[in-house]
Amino acid sequence: MIIDHPLLGPRDASEFVYxxxxxxxxxxxxxxxxxxxxxxxxxVMHDHVHLRDNPAGLLRELWFHEQxxxxxxxxxxxxxxxxxxxxxxxxxxxxARAASPAVDGASDLAHPAVREDGSNRPEPRR
Amino acid sequence: xxxxxxxxVKQGLTGNTGWTPAWREPEPAAEYDxxxxxxxxxxxxTAHYLAREHGVHDVAVCERGWIGNGNIGRNTTIVRSxxxxxxxxxxxxxxxxxxxxxxxxxxxxxxxxxxxxLNLSHSDAQRDQQVRRANAMLMSGADAxxxxxxxxxxxxxxxxxxxxxxxxxxxxxxARAGTARHDAVAWGYARAADERGVDILQxxxxxxxxxxxxxxxxxxxxxxxxxxxxxAVCVAGSSSRVMELAGMRLPIESxxxxxxxxxxxxxxVPGVVTFGAGHFYVSQSDKGGLxxxxxxxxxxSYASRGNLPLAEEVCGEAMAVMPMVGRAKLLRSWGGVMDMxxxxxxxxxxxxxxxxxxxxxxxYGGFKATPASGFCYAHLIATDTPHETATAxxxxxxxxxxxxxxxxxxxxxxxx
Numbered sequence: 001m002i003i004d005h006p007l008l009g010p011r012d013a014s015e016f017v018y019x020x021x022x023x024x025x026x027x028x029x030x031x032x033x034x035x036x037x038x039x040x041x042x043x044v045m046h047d048h049v050h051l052r053d054n055p056a057g058l059l060r061e062l063w064f065h066e067q068x069x070x071x072x073x074x075x076x077x078x079x080x081x082x083x084x085x086x087x088x089x090x091x092x093x094x095x096a097r098a099a100s101p102a103v104d105g106a107s108d109l110a111h112p113a114v115r116e117d118g119s120n121r122p123e124p125r126r
Numbered sequence: 127x128x129x130x131x132x133x134x135v136k137q138g139l140t141g142n143t144g145w146t147p148a149w150r151e152p153e154p155a156a157e158y159d160x161x162x163x164x165x166x167x168x169x170x171x172t173a174h175y176l177a178r179e180h181g182v183h184d185v186a187v188c189e190r191g192w193i194g195n196g197n198i199g200r201n202t203t204i205v206r207s208x209x210x211x212x213x214x215x216x217x218x219x220x221x222x223x224x225x226x227x228x229x230x231x232x233x234x235x236x237x238x239x240x241x242x243x244l245n246l247s248h249s250d251a252q253r254d255q256q257v258r259r260a261n262a263m264l265m266s267g268a269d270a271x272x273x274x275x276x277x278x279x280x281x282x283x284x285x286x287x288x289x290x291x292x293x294x295x296x297x298x299x300x301a302r303a304g305t306a307r308h309d310a311v312a313w314g315y316a317r318a319a320d321e322r323g324v325d326i327l328q329x330x331x332x333x334x335x336x337x338x339x340x341x342x343x344x345x346x347x348x349x350x351x352x353x354x355x356x357x358a359v360c361v362a363g364s365s366s367r368v369m370e371l372a373g374m375r376l377p378i379e380s381x382x383x384x385x386x387x388x389x390x391x392x393x394x395v396p397g398v399v400t401f402g403a404g405h406f407y408v409s410q411s412d413k414g415g416l417x418x419x420x421x422x423x424x425x426x427s428y429a430s431r432g433n434l435p436l437a438e439e440v441c442g443e444a445m446a447v448m449p450m451v452g453r454a455k456l457l458r459s460w461g462g463v464m465d466m467x468x469x470x471x472x473x474x475x476x477x478x479x480x481x482x483x484x485x486x487x488x489x490y491g492g493f494k495a496t497p498a499s500g501f502c503y504a505h506l507i508a509t510d511t512p513h514e515t516a517t518a519x520x521x522x523x524x525x526x527x528x529x530x531x532x533x534x535x536x537x538x539x540x541x542x
Binding site for chain 1: 364366367370375376377378379380424425426427428429433435468524525537538539540
């Protein structure tokens, strides 16, 4: 599998270490008031750390170029075929997110823990 | 039809035209007491034990492909009960005991061979770890023997004892562990379940769950709707895809694991040997091929194939353990889809949705668990209480602070 590094060009995947879904970049925040986390906050953090979409299809994932320039990359790859669609520096992805936050101003990290129907999928981001 | 030596003779003398199909191919009924999603080893075992242990015969197993095409037909056949965690080890020992009676129970030759497993150790710290694990095994009623270097040499003289980089210091030996013919396990459970009235529905992919007032009341399939009082999912690497249909996310990532078989060789490796300074395991099938494997490739995958760097790594480990295999040709390699969990241990649990049960997260260790997984899942489905050996296998164990982390690598699936 070849990853086309934005700065260094095509590199073998074995030069990298795989972390997982790039959603892990979007860490839940601590309560703004500085109070200790409540049950809901703990639930949100649990879901962030332990639950995954794990799609059979396109996945945005984090790769660390351990044997190269030690940069983090966000790779968009189809998990059914291993075909890579896009490779970006994680720094650029993070900067882009910071430049255009969620439209209604609410954190796009505030996924409800468990919904009334028993499912735990996050609300679709607006 | 009961299989026996007499039957073989009788059929042989009459042109072998009297053998009956191992299982029927019925049309799906409109409703069942239990629908099992996933006709792999675990799903078929669950159906068998539901019927045999709990008298629940009105069961359908919905398999999207054909019996035996999933991980049950792709694994490296190892059976063992040498885990450390108290939430795991009694379960795996239950499984070995079920393996020991399996062929009589199923009236099917699964070629279960208790040829033993040897875990090599290469340092003092590793030896200490093995002492701890051996004690955990003994506490669960399993057998465990600690060998020193001389003991390992008597058992496996062909290992590389001169290897200065990975010196063999000793090993942990479990004599009752071994291998089994994986296809036969699927066929044996399928036939036994079918004989007890279970409908095995191949080419019946589940495409959705039927929900009424927040309760799961059946499944939508490629062959129409099937209602059920209880729906039990066990689809291994497809867990996330299937549970997404119920709106659930799981603490699971699907990863590729490769496995390899060499050309047929004269009998050389009598049992299973595992490398302590890397992730490598090898045994020899009755056809003579060495069956071996190692680590995951490391990235999420549903492709059922991996890449060459891992193949090189595994073959390198093979050379470090037993250099004699260097001249052997590799016959074939393949991959499967592993449901890697956040702590490397499985789930056998109810979900937040009444009527819907989940069994998954077996990582790359599901084959040895096949009998106990089916046994405990059937217990949970039938009684709505976990079996005593599976009480820790909960979906909420990360939230409650009770992960079952055998190797201590934390919430990183590809490290387990």
